[in-house]
Amino acid sequence: MNIRQQTETICASLKPEDTAIQPVDYVSPPKWHLAHTTWFFEQFVLVEQCADYNVFHPDFGYYFNSYYNTLGDRVVRADRGLMTRPALNEVLAYRAYVNKHLALFLDKGVSEATARIIEIGLQHEQQHQELLLYDIKYIFGHQPSFPRLEYQIQLLPETVQPHFVKIPEGVYNVGHKGEGFCWDNELGQHKVYLHDFEISNRLVTNSDYIEFINSGGYKDFNLWHADGWDFIQQNKLAAPMYWHKVNDKWMYYTLQGFKALDFSAPVSHVSFYEAFAFAQFKGMRLPTEFEWEVASSQFNYGNVWEWTNSAYLPYPKYAKPDGAIGEYNGKFMVNTMVLRGASVATPNNHSRPTYRNFFNPEMRWQFSGIRLAK
Incomplete structure (x- = not known):
C-alpha cells in the first residue's frame, strides 16, 4: 500500500478548499484524483473479482470514472470542480474502505491476470501522482498568495558543459x-x-x-x-x-x-x-x-x-x-x-x-x- 499512501502524502498539506477547485478544464481537483485512483481499484479489481463486495457508494462510479466509455456515463471533465460533494473526508473514507477490502482480497492470493490489473492500477495511480503535482502547482500558481506545498520537488540546475x-x-x-x-x-x-x-x-x-x-x-x-x-x-x-x-x-x-x-x-x-x-x-x-x-x-x-x-x-x-x-x-x-x-x-x-x-x-x-x- 506504499504507492496508495504516497498519493495522500502529496496532498497532506492541502486545505479542504484546495482539493475541490478546478481553475481550468484540464486541471482536475486534487480531491477528484484521490477518488478516481480509488475507483479504479474498486471497479477493475473488487467489483470484477469479489462476488460479495459492496461498493462504497452507488454514485461514485459516475462521479469518478475518467474517460472509460466502456464503463458507462460519467461527470464531464470540465465539471469536476463543481462537485463540492462528496466532501474530502468522505473521499478519504472511500480510500480507506477500498484499501481495507483490497488488502483482504490480496491476502487470499490472486491469479496472474488479476495481478496484472493490480499492477496497471498501481502504475496508473503513480501517473496520477505526477498529474496531482501539475494540478496543485496550477491551482497554487494562479493565486495571489502563491502558496507553498509541503511535499517538495525541485528542478536541478544544468551543470554539464554543453556539447x-x-x-x-x-x-x-x-x-x-x-x-x-x-x-x-x-x-x-x-x-x-x-x-x-x-x-x-x-x-x-x-x-x-x-x-x-x-x-x-x-x-x-x-x-x-x-x-x-x-x-x-x-x-x-x-x-x-x-x-x-x-x-x-x-x-x-x-x-x-x-x-x-x-x-x-x-x-x-x-x-x-x-x-x-x-x-x-x-x-x-x-x-x-x-x-x-x-x-x-x-x-x-x-x-x-x-x-x-x-x-x-x-x-x-x-x-x-x-x-x-x-x-x-x-x-x-x-x-x-x-x-x-x-x-x-x-x-x-x-x-x-x-x-x-x-x-x-x-x-x-x-x-x-x-x-x-x-
Missing part, C-alpha cells in the same frame, strides 16, 4: 524489450532508419530562453507554426507558464513559493509550439522520439519531460487491449505530440528510455522542456 552528441546514420531498434513493466504503446520493438544527427547533452536553460524572449521570439511569426502563432496571440503569451516580470526582474512560481528565476535551471512549462519556435530561433530543431531514444544513453534526463517532433502514433503491430483497459492509450493517438524522458514529478520506475508521454501541443502546465538537435 552535441553525434549519432551515426544507421538502422536502430526502438521500443520496449524485457521483462519489466511497460505500457502497450511502448510494445512492438521495431527497426527505424536514422540519418546521422547531433543532439545536445544539455537541456535548454532559463538563461537560454531569456535570450529568445529578449530577441523578440514571441513577436516573430516566422519562428512559429501557424497554430502556435494563433495560440500565443489569442492567449497573449510572452513567457513560459508561471513566469512574471516584477520591477524588470524575472520571477517564477515554484512549489517552494514565488522566487527569483534560477537561470541555470532547465526552462519548463513550455508548450510544443514554444519549444519548436525556440529551436527555430537557434537554427536547430527538436529531435524525433526515435532519435531521442537512440541517443538517450549519452545524456542525463529526468529533470523535465522533453518535447519531440514526433506525433503520437501506434507502433507497427500495435494491438489495443480488449475492454476498458484498451481505452487507456490507443484512443489518444491523434492531435498529440510525444514527450520523452521524465520529470522531477515522475515516480522513479516510470523513467525509462522507451516511455512515451503525450500531450496536445498547446499544453504547458506539465513539467515540459527542450533539448535541441541538428
Whole structure:
C-alpha cells in the first residue's frame, strides 16, 4: 500500500478548499484524483473479482470514472470542480474502505491476470501522482498568495558543459524489450532508419530562453507554426507558464513559493509550439522520439519531460487491449505530440528510455522542456 499512501502524502498539506477547485478544464481537483485512483481499484479489481463486495457508494462510479466509455456515463471533465460533494473526508473514507477490502482480497492470493490489473492500477495511480503535482502547482500558481506545498520537488540546475552528441546514420531498434513493466504503446520493438544527427547533452536553460524572449521570439511569426502563432496571440503569451516580470526582474512560481528565476535551471512549462519556435530561433530543431531514444544513453534526463517532433502514433503491430483497459492509450493517438524522458514529478520506475508521454501541443502546465538537435 506504499504507492496508495504516497498519493495522500502529496496532498497532506492541502486545505479542504484546495482539493475541490478546478481553475481550468484540464486541471482536475486534487480531491477528484484521490477518488478516481480509488475507483479504479474498486471497479477493475473488487467489483470484477469479489462476488460479495459492496461498493462504497452507488454514485461514485459516475462521479469518478475518467474517460472509460466502456464503463458507462460519467461527470464531464470540465465539471469536476463543481462537485463540492462528496466532501474530502468522505473521499478519504472511500480510500480507506477500498484499501481495507483490497488488502483482504490480496491476502487470499490472486491469479496472474488479476495481478496484472493490480499492477496497471498501481502504475496508473503513480501517473496520477505526477498529474496531482501539475494540478496543485496550477491551482497554487494562479493565486495571489502563491502558496507553498509541503511535499517538495525541485528542478536541478544544468551543470554539464554543453556539447552535441553525434549519432551515426544507421538502422536502430526502438521500443520496449524485457521483462519489466511497460505500457502497450511502448510494445512492438521495431527497426527505424536514422540519418546521422547531433543532439545536445544539455537541456535548454532559463538563461537560454531569456535570450529568445529578449530577441523578440514571441513577436516573430516566422519562428512559429501557424497554430502556435494563433495560440500565443489569442492567449497573449510572452513567457513560459508561471513566469512574471516584477520591477524588470524575472520571477517564477515554484512549489517552494514565488522566487527569483534560477537561470541555470532547465526552462519548463513550455508548450510544443514554444519549444519548436525556440529551436527555430537557434537554427536547430527538436529531435524525433526515435532519435531521442537512440541517443538517450549519452545524456542525463529526468529533470523535465522533453518535447519531440514526433506525433503520437501506434507502433507497427500495435494491438489495443480488449475492454476498458484498451481505452487507456490507443484512443489518444491523434492531435498529440510525444514527450520523452521524465520529470522531477515522475515516480522513479516510470523513467525509462522507451516511455512515451503525450500531450496536445498547446499544453504547458506539465513539467515540459527542450533539448535541441541538428
